[in-house]
Amino acid sequence: MKVTGLYCYNCEKFIYSRSRHDMVACDCYSINKELSVSIDGGQSDYVKVSTGSKSNYKFLQVEMKDITEEDLINDWRYENNNYGFIYNLNINRAILEYIGGITKKKLEHLSYYIGICRNSSVAQWNKKENKFIYMRNKMGNYFVDKINHPEDDDGYDLFIPIKKISSPYSLLPKELNNKRASELFPKKNKDN
């Protein structure tokens, strides 16, 4: 099932409530409540979020394989406490899955993708470079630039791949696909 919860950027822990009366707080809570977040209400009843003045968090749904809501409720009821949090969540990958983007594992070498970044909406994935390659226009000049996938966030702009396209040419009308300029604009016979 998909669990709804909060990721705390201060302690890097994802937390979610397992049942109606399960109040779960992040690790900041016992150290400094102003940094912390907590969530209550279970997965189907209601959502109550409490934050401090310095909380830094992201609301998120994360897929938990082979887990049912009953498992979560029983985990809380019998105090097994195996669930209710995730350490080591790759937060950018989780956000990417949440918004319907393509994770790095599913990218294909040299394929083109429509996506989101500051300077282009199409980029080509290059596995060897571990980067997207795209054409960038700066002050009227075009040049080739490289940009990271969200899972390799380096603090600079990222390309967020949303959908694979067979090639940029697939965006052209069919009748113009793979045409050469010389076919479309035949040269005059020099002898005339």
Ligand SMILES: [Zn+2]
């Ligand atoms: Zn925290």
